[in-house]
Amino acid sequence: MVNVVFLHPDLGIGGAERLVVDAALALRSKGCKVQIWTAHYDPDHCFSETKDPDLPIVCVGDWLPTSICGYFHALCAYIRMVYVALFLIFFSGVEFDVVFCDQVSACIPVIRLTRRKKKVLFYCHFPDQLLTVRSSFLKRLYRAPIDRLEEATTGMADCVVVNSQFTAGVFKRTFKSLSSVHTDVLYPSLNFSTFDTEPAELDGLIPTEKSFVFLSINRYERKKNLALALEALKDLQGRLSGDEWKKVHLVMAGGYDERVPENVDHYKELKDLSTKLGLSDSVSFLRSFSDEQKISLLHHCTCVLYTPSNEHFGIVPVEAMYMRCPVIAVNSGGPLESIADGETGFLCDPQPACFAEAMEKFVKDPGQRQGMGEAGRDRVLKRFSLDAFSEQLYQYICKLTE
Incomplete structure (x- = not known):
């Protein structure tokens, strides 16, 4: 049995969350053992499948801030996900073979800290750096190291998949240093039931x-x-x-x-x-x-x-x-x-x-x-x-x- 851990920043009700939940259910149906680890989970603001006791949800690090005085959202998101990854590796005792992560790639090098090299699949919904408006010099200065970190850590994944041909093209144009990285398209699906x-x-x-x-x-x-x-x-x-x-x-x-x-x-x-x-x-x-x-x-x-x-x-x-x-x-x-x-x-x-x-x-x-x-x-x-x-x-x- 393959043990797969999903790392996701905020298990709410958006399209990314729908994908993660469906992916976890899909692998469970194939006989994999799955868990979803996240920095925020509210049972009253989530998809109904997450309340299934056979789909374990582990929430750690929600005490960390999501912003600082209304700013630095990206930095806080990175810190929260790094904390989740660190907790998983050093304090949880959970055995896993593959980590499925999305949205925040900063946790990937943390996974590499394990004694036995674990495999990482990164699902790219869209480059995070393109979701932010650079309205000032200070904003551009703040985002520059975060953008470089996103590109470098995304390239550390063992497998990168994207949600559409459109995103695949954007990925290549945005992450120029990752031109050799092959990206497959895995369209999101529907659980028809x-x-x-x-x-x-x-x-x-x-x-x-x-x-x-x-x-x-x-x-x-x-x-x-x-x-x-x-x-x-x-x-x-x-x-x-x-x-x-x-x-x-x-x-x-x-x-x-x-x-x-x-x-x-x-x-x-x-x-x-x-x-x-x-x-x-x-x-x-x-x-x-x-x-x-x-x-x-x-x-x-x-x-x-x-x-x-x-x-x-x-x-x-x-x-x-x-x-x-x-x-x-x-x-x-x-x-x-x-x-x-x-x-x-x-x-x-x-x-x-x-x-x-x-x-x-x-x-x-x-x-x-x-x-x-x-x-x-x-x-x-x-x-x-x-x-x-x-x-x-x-x-x-x-x-x-x-």
Whole structure:
């Protein structure tokens, strides 16, 4: 039996966390013994599978700060993950053969401190250094050594996999000293059984008189460009008759953590924007929704609006397509690989008018949802099944332990 330990910074409810949980479940199904180690875990703010007693979650180092006076988030994240790795190696007594780590590569050289060399698989969702805006000289000065450390430590992994062809290209352009490092693409998957449940009632989330429900699912972060959904809805209003507009509604469902100031601030910004645009009666906001609520929303909505540009992969479009729900997404990044334009949804420029034009098609031709929905379901079954993901990941683990 192969023992695999997962190291992840914060076991919340984002796409990276979904990948880690699915990877752990996949390897467990292949007979591996798995544990997830993290610096933060809140059972009330996580995926339901993490509450399974057969999927051990170990949380250490949560007492360490996540920032210093609201700054130095990256430095604190690195320190927290190094602490987790040190605790695993020197104080836990846990036996392991392979470490699966993602997001923070600084823990990789710590793994090398073990007497017997352990193998490391690093999953690159996206280079961390590209997720930060360098708005000042001091910020660039602060990030310079962290960026170099990220590149150097990523190159120490025995195996590097990425979540899309798009990310693979970005990896090569960003980490120039790692040109010899081979990166395989391991697309995130869906655990279909999670979605194959009877949809629950919406409990008043959507007014009953609304026939066309557009759904945005993403964390309340500015880089997700959620305002685009609101602005597109306003543009759509001008394209429809009064009777048609009365049947349209938008649900903004987002990951929300009160510990994260940006989540709190951006949620308020979006609500203020909906009021400013005169859309308050046509928009519902939902924070930190449950898996049951997400499944119900995907089942009942007309279409999903996916607004981030250059998204590394984006699991939401895949979830939506599996639920036979078309997707309107920005024509860049991962959605170029997951969505078939004109077949399972529409790929658009990140402009309100472009999104509104695509949204209008579903209002004018309601039957389009069914055809695209079936095509989306077929695409997910062929390309993003958990079985294919599990087998590919298991083969990586087997090669590392040969």
